[in-house]
Amino acid sequence: MRASMSRVLVAAVTFLTAGIPAAAEDASPYRTFDQLATSLRAAAGAGGAARVSVMGKSSEGLDVLLVTIGTGKDVDRRPAVLVIAGVEGDGVAGSEIAARLVEELAKAGDERTAKLLAERTIFVIPRLNPDGIERYFGAGKRQDAGTARKWDEDRDGAEDEDGPDDLDGDGVILMMRVEDPAGEWVADEKDAGFMRKADLVRGEHGAWKVMTEGKDDDGDGALNEDGPGGVDLNSNFTWNYRFHGPRTGPYQVSEPESRAVMDFVAAHPNIEAAFTFSSNDNCVRQVAPAPPPNPLPDPGSPVMALDAGDALWFAKSAETYRGKFGRDRIDPAPFREGGLAECLYFHWGILSLSSPGWSVPWKAGDANGLANEDGPSREARWAHRWMRENRASEWVEWHAVTHPDFPGKKVEVGGWKPFSSILPQASSLDSLATKHADFVREMLEAFPRVAVKGLAAKKLDAALWEITATVTNDGAWPTALRQGERTRRARAVRIDVVPAVGEVVAGERTTLVPVLAPGGVRELKWVVKAAEGTEVEVKAETDRAGAATAKMTLK
């Protein structure tokens, strides 16, 4: 599986990094949990359209907050978009963008937003993993995707007993390289400080072992194999879950945070679309639709690739998203095993988009300049160069340390400081929030929308009437994605004809229409036995496309 840009950078250059970022600004643009909770409650209390509630607790007992934005009736049950941030423990930027997005939308100041919020709802989970994100604010900041739950990563019966160590005492966990002919890595000749795998085909031999800064704390012969920080929530969901992985948890949805969001989704069949701030990206990078299966799978077998019919709506949304941020990358994004965004699509049939909110900018054209360089290291090298040009102060040169586990060997510490490659400039946060808020508005405007039209009655006899009506979808998306229909999570459009008195003598009183395409029309006909002057109502409703009614008096 290929990792996103920032992940590659972290993996190839810094692995797990920790410590205080050098780019410490006078006032952090990011909010601690207490600051987040206080500020969101203040925003909700300012008379806008938002209300804040608690949907669960983290493993350390912090609240998982939910902000519900909407005005009018049945806010909780109307077609809704779900925005989730701070899924990963280093998702500081996404959580901040989501908080600012709440503050902007909750004001409902403009007519466009006010109109949307009167009919549709925005649910925001601004920080699903509050324990993990709290680490950013702790002494010795540590960049790690996990929660705070203790976890035995190496299955030796002890939890968190051998994490990274700050060997050079600079308050930061960086990378470490050990000169060793058994290592697979070489120091690159073109880009100073860059480490890459030796190219055996070109006759190179490895010269270094590369690992996270640290030592063998528990004397088991392995370094940094079980550090603090537990389960990566973004690997703990139900679709394509990886059992017995090092950080995937004991089983799917095992964590209080993942359960909170799953229970919420199960209780809200009205969630039509979702946007998740996470390192996995299907907006800037598009997800490839499934090739036609050959041979055809059993009807009951699990769906493992984006349905070709649904891919249209994903592609359209991703295009809209890319247009706002000027980022572009057309190589297909991978699905994440056990990922949250993946679970929402594959198991709940929700139009589920995901992006980190910001990443080291990458343009398709930039990659071409590196096309002939070092294959697998290509992306890491590109990111290294971008960082050197734009964030040079975040680089720590390789420098020698003495190491208890490698007596007599040359050991050096260096690399990019934690968080340096995954946080945007503080000054860009407001604009990022505004653009994401606008993206949410555009999603709401595309929502499917059922309507009842042309209700009419033809008199067949003194008290016998033929009633006709059409039910339409006036939105830009179908009333159910194919995966929503397949999973039965996107409920059929239910159409009822209800005469105030009398009875339906022909035709079905209740009709279930599995899906209406955008612009789709369903014609209906009934014969009703009722006296002249009786009121007849036709109702159409489904969780994700709203409800509509039409009434008439028989005459």
Place this chain on the structure above:
Amino acid sequence: MLKRLIMLALLAATAGAQDLGARGAPANAKVEIRWDRFYDNKELGELMEKLAAAFPGLTKLHAVGVSVGGRAIRAIEVTNFAKGDAARKAGFYIDGNIHGNEVQGAEVALYTAWYLLENYGKVAMVTELMDTRVFYIVPTINPDGRDSFLHDPNDAHSLRGGVMPWDEDGDGRFDEDGNDDLDGDGNITQMRRRNPHGRWKTDPKEPRLLVPCEADEEGEFDRLGEEGLDNDGDGEVNEDGPGGYDPNRNWPTDWQPPYVQGGAHDYPFSLPETRAVGKFFMDRPNIAGAQSYHNNGGMILRPPGQQNAVVQGGDVGVYDTLGRKGEQMLPGYRYMILWKDLYTVWGGEVDWLYFGRGVITFTNELWTEANMFRTAVAGPWADTRADRARFDRLLLLKDAFVDWKAFKHPTYGDVEIGGFKKNFGRTPPSFLLEEECHRNMAFTLFHADQMPKLSLDAPDVKSLGDGLFKVRVTARNARIIPSRTGQDVVAKISRPDELTIDGVTALSAGIVRDRDFNRVDFQPGKPSRIRIEAVPGMGEATVEWIVKGHGDFRVTLDSVKGGVVEVTGKVP
């Protein structure tokens, strides 16, 4: 030891003098329990309390959790608490009745607790099992479904799941149209309507049954399904009854959502019952064997539940050995692979216990109709209604069938209602229930006895000169199941077994791969502790240390599922 022998002899003598019982169940039981009937959840709890009160040093009761309907799920822990640390003995887990209608699993499980307790100190093998093993017995893990089956109008197949509402027909309404006990007899039976154009007729051999007409023959009846009404007026009958999910599709291993696996519910352990049982299991990492009781069909099922999952090679041998023994002990039962010989199950309990927890586990499908006339049944899907009707007629004096009687149905008009009662067909009749309890218990105790039984040979100490010595120790397992199953090792479920040496200074350590040719895998890290994958079933593992020092030393083998054993030695 001598004292114990005398005590046992005395016990045997006194028991013998008053023993009017047939061999098998204990005569003169301290707690008298009838094993020819079913007990509801409250009664099961009361029986567990009676056992706990009668055998205080041998029992502990646990609250496992609370069901959706607010009923207690309870466990009884059975072992000799005076001997060893119960939490470090190899544990055997037993549950029953995950499907509410499959009631007799609870009686089989409770019988096991009763039998062990009543026979402690009387039957030597029971005494040894309880001294060296611990049993965790949860008679019912679906008390809502159980009590519904026993107390509410049902047929033999309901209530399979629990009582959390579920929208089966996708109309946005929950549990709005279930069965209705139209004749008020406490059973949900069948509805039929006379119709000369119907395609069913009276069975000439068993006139209470219907059989299909010949193609060119006029019929007598339409079959209208189970007793019920169109409660919600949507033109369908009984399409969305209570619950509507399957607790045995709600476990993590290979869980798939409801569109792939019907009944799976929202995510693994989304139900409070499965979640509580999962936690109870995970809180006891010493569990090394497990058994789940279902009904019916006379099957001893092993994983995998789906065809792409692979049971580790060594574990297949263990399963085959135990399963084939089970076929001897349970006449009419067949040892089967779940997906291959029955059907695919995604997210089943038995798969999680094996693949997720690394524990050799069987699911027994209790009661086989082969027991009715002691004749073979042609596979799991054979139509045995005629045999059941004959058995009912000849052996139950027609007590298991509600005879057809007329009913005025609001939609269908004049119909007849009748059919087999709910407690016939999937559960044994009273006089075969006790047999089912005992035979299945015996199979499970055979399995429990095969959990790892570890020991250490006396250390072999060899001088290397200059005050240095080589100490070799061999660990043995006298049972079939390894201290960690192949699945446990491959998936790293429990930590490796650890061998430590105290009293001398270890300078180097290794696992001996070949004792004769000195092949050693060196142990990384600190040398006082050696981690080995497992002590194989009916096998051994040898380790060695190079040590410095003099005098007594102690070697400890600590296995999560196999317990702790020690041996001492001396460096001259």
